[in-house]
Amino acid sequence: MVEPIFGMEQIPGTAPKATPRRRPAGKGARRPAETLPVARVLVDVSLSHLDRPFDYLVPVEMDAAAVPGCRVRVRFAGQLVDGFLLDRVADSDHDGRLSFLERVVSPEPVLTPEIAALGREIADRYAGTLADVLRLAVPPRHARIEAEPPPEPEEWRPDPPAPGPWAHYPAGPSFLTALAEGRAPRAVWTALPGPHWPEAVARAVQATLAGGRGALVVLADGRQVARVDAALAEALEGSARHVALTAEPGPAERYRRWLAVLRGRARAVVGTRAAMFAPVRDLGLVVLWDDGDDVHAEPHAPYPHPREVLALRAHRSGAGALIGGFTRTAEATVLVETGWAHALVAERQRIRTVMPRVRPAGEDEELAKDEAARTARLPVLALRTARQALRDGPVLVQVPRRGYLPGLRCGRCREPARCAACQGPLALRSSHAAPYCRWCGRIAGDWRCPECGGGRVRAAVVGARRTAEELGRAFPGVPVRTSGRDGVLDRVGAAPALVVSTPGAEPVADGGYAAALLLDGWVLLGRADLRAAEEALRRWMNAAALVRPAGPVIVLADGSLPPVQALLRWDPVTLAERELADRRELGFPPAVRMASLTGTPAAIRELLAETRLPPGAQVLGPVPVPGEGIGEQAGEPERQRALVRVPRAAGPALGRALKQAQGVRSARRAADPVRVQIDPLELI
Known part of the structure; x- marks a missing residue:
């Protein structure tokens, strides 16, 4: 028997109950709002089969505060959970009785329609849930920061910048001119060596603000953010129209800066990976520096990559895009090949001068x-x-x-030195320390080589x-x-x-x-x-x-x-084109779309059996996940990984198919989860 998990919807497979749509307004009963009384709420639950809005009634006392985009608390499956109010409508399609909102946490509309729609598309693209995406997009609330009186937004535009470092690229000045005129140029930028790239990024942001639109810059780490932040402060003459979003200032200050972006006071944002969802108003430019850096890979579900998110935002918003670095990735080369972006490179004579x-x-x-x-x-x-x-x-x-010495070998037979307990690699922390295992941390002071019996070690990697x-x-x-x-x-x-x-x-x-x-x-x-x-x-x-x-x-x-x-x-473009050609021949991303499924063998088989794969899909594996010796020692079940490969055009269909299969498994309350990653950074 299927148990109900919430009190406002019928159990699948049963007839609807003959109950009124709204609660009767008896003595002391809560009354719904007179106008648009039904709120569509996205509850903060990561189960795939619950990845949709649910209808609640707005009580009359919360009518003014319950605005689209605000945070609310609702009763769901017998528990109070957080959620976002997506919309208010006049009526509901639900046949059962609707529950009331329990509380409006804050009337601040922190979820904009643009970010909600973007999150929905990202969740479907990566076979995840909207709740998981919004955890990455909307920072935790700080009531004290929200209560601070916001400064009044001022109408302000900088002057269009001089080309500066962009003068060294044949198409650089025209790129800045297009941004200043409010157009949406898209470029894959192969930067010249030297320290001038932060200034070039700042001038592109200045041109965008001069055209009356906002800008978003995503970088790999806080050091790069500090350099671009300083360049922006100089280009914008110390204006407070831009903010830096990093973890360094702390949650409260980060939330204050994020609210400045949400409320329109800050028109430009520079930050690390999490800033890719910053709610910049009237977005006119997205910038991603060094997109091949593995720091950009999001470690939390549904594992979106800033390159994909920013490209999608640029497409949806009609904004310009600048994906740059000293090198070029195969993924960026695809953007150039398909015509989505143009190559922005310097002439060979200039490269020879500065390299x-x-x-x-x-x-x-x-x-x-x-x-x-x-x-x-x-x-x-x-x-x-x-x-x-x-x-x-x-x-x-x-x-x-x-x-110090992260890898060791036997000093006699040169075999890799491994831990006797978990077979992990041994290493040394200093010249006076005993070898230890990098996996389980055990000290291996009495280590003996199982091949030759030798007790001395030598460096394999320094x-x-x-x-x-x-x-x-x-x-x-x-x-x-x-x-x-x-x-x-x-x-x-x-x-x-x-x-x-x-x-x-x-x-x-x-x-x-x-x-x-x-x-x-x-x-x-x-x-x-x-x-x-x-x-x-x-x-x-x-x-x-x-x-x-x-x-x-x-x-x-x-x-x-x-x-x-x-x-x-100093020719990264040729190598990137060669890499893309090799991957196209062998069938690897970005020439194809690939999904990684990691879990127990039984769970992977069950998920694949429930998935309606698109035509042309290939399943590779499953094979054991490397480095699982520790889990097996602890009594955990064996974990394997399977890869599903489809043509590039079938990528969206693959994401939807895997998400539907995950929904079926979560509705059945499958015991063993399967981690699904679309186009993971590591395939081998």
């Missing part, structure tokens, strides 16, 4: 001088380059792995802290600074120093770095990842772009590989 001078550490000339140049971690070329560059300024050293220690001995008297997860540096001075950084944590040097060493290229290129080549080039170019024009950059990788060749020529 660094890149050399691989295995050239024939160097091999003749140093036989170990191909295999040494720090060959003579790298040491010589760093020693010469330190006379003029700081030297950047990029190391792909953080920590981390940033061990590299800093080695460089400190190789360059006595030279300051060595580290930037990584334990402490990220924002800027360094122009004085000579060695700056050891993990990818993405490189600080900006005053006047640029004198040189850069890109170590352990095999670690990036050897990753078991579909995007290994693309990601290696992105990390290298992001670091090399911080070097002064014509400054030396040494990359420790095979110079014949396509990513290394793209770095030597």
Whole structure:
């Protein structure tokens, strides 16, 4: 027997009850509002089969406060839950008795019609629920901040900007002119190396505001937000017409800034991933910098990517779009190929003028001088380059792995050293510490190799802290600074120093770095990842772009590989086009749409059996999920993953089919959930 989960709708498969549509207005009874008494409410429940609005009555005492977009509390399945009031109508299609709203939490209309419609489309696109999307889009309420009297919005427009850095691109000035005239140009921007990209973004935002429309800029981390925020403050002459939305100021201040955007006082927003849903009025431009950075991938359901969300917002709002970076992703190349956006690149002569001078550490000339140049971690070329560059300024050293020794091998037979309890990889935190397991954290002080019985270990991968220690001995008297997860540096001075950084944590040097060493290229290129080549080039170019024009950059990788060749020529576009062609031939995103289903084997089989896959769909797997040894030790069921591949045009149909199947499983109260991700970042 199916149990009712809410008191206002009939149980599926039964006849409707002969009850009045509204409660009788007896003595002491609550009375519905006279005008538009029915409220359509989206309850904050993540079950797929409940992903739709439900009708409630608006009591007369809440008539003024119950406005579309406000937060409410309703009784649902016998419990009080939060929700958003989507709309008010005169009548309901429901045949049973309607419940009243319990409370209007706040009359502030925090959910705009644009964000509600966008959230609905994103939920369907990613096989998720609207409630999950709105948790990402609307921040938690702070009553004290809402009660503050809002400043009066002022009519203000900046003057159209001068081209500035955009003058170095043939189509740059016309791009700014189109924004200032209120048009909607869309471009995939391959930025020139150097520190000028925040200024270029600020001028694009200034042009958009000069045209009378709003702008939204999404960046990977708080350091980038701070740089663009400072550039905007300078371009807009310190105006309070823009805000920065990050987690750093705290929830209350973030909510204050978000309300300034909602109420129209701030017309431009710069922020991290969560800002992609910021309710900017009359949106005229969306900007996404470095769309290949994995930090942009949303870790919460339904896992939307800012590139897709911003492209959809630009399409729905008739806004311009600027997707930029020092490199180009295959996904951005699709936007250019389909004509949705145009390429915005500089001429080759200009690129040669400002690019660094890149050399691989295995050239024939160097091999003749140093036989170990191909295999040494720090060959003579790298040491010589760093020693010469330190006379003029700081030297950047990029190391792909953080920590001290994040990977160990047996010192005798070279087999990987693994934990005896969970088979996880062993690592070292310092030169005096005992090996420990990176999965379960157990100390392996008495470790013995199961293959040869040896008890000594050696480094398989060297981390940033061990590299800093080695460089400190190789360059006595030279300051060595580290930037990584334990402490990220924002800027360094122009004085000579060695700056050891993990990818993405490189600080900006005053006047640029004198040189850069890109170590352990095999670690990036050897990753078991579909995007290994693309990601290696992105990390290298992001670091090399911080070097002064014509400054030396040494990359420790095979110079014949396509990513290394793209770095030597500073030509990321050719590599991106080649990557897209390879993926189209092999059937991988973005040439196709792909869904990842992760769960127990039985749950995956049940979901696939309930899914009406679109024509041309292929199911790959399921196969065991890597690294599940810990869960099996703890008695958890085995987890597997299946991939569903469809033609690109069938992507929306795949999302709808999987969402319907998830709804059937949630209505049956299936015990084992299945995580569904559309176009996940990691496929291997």
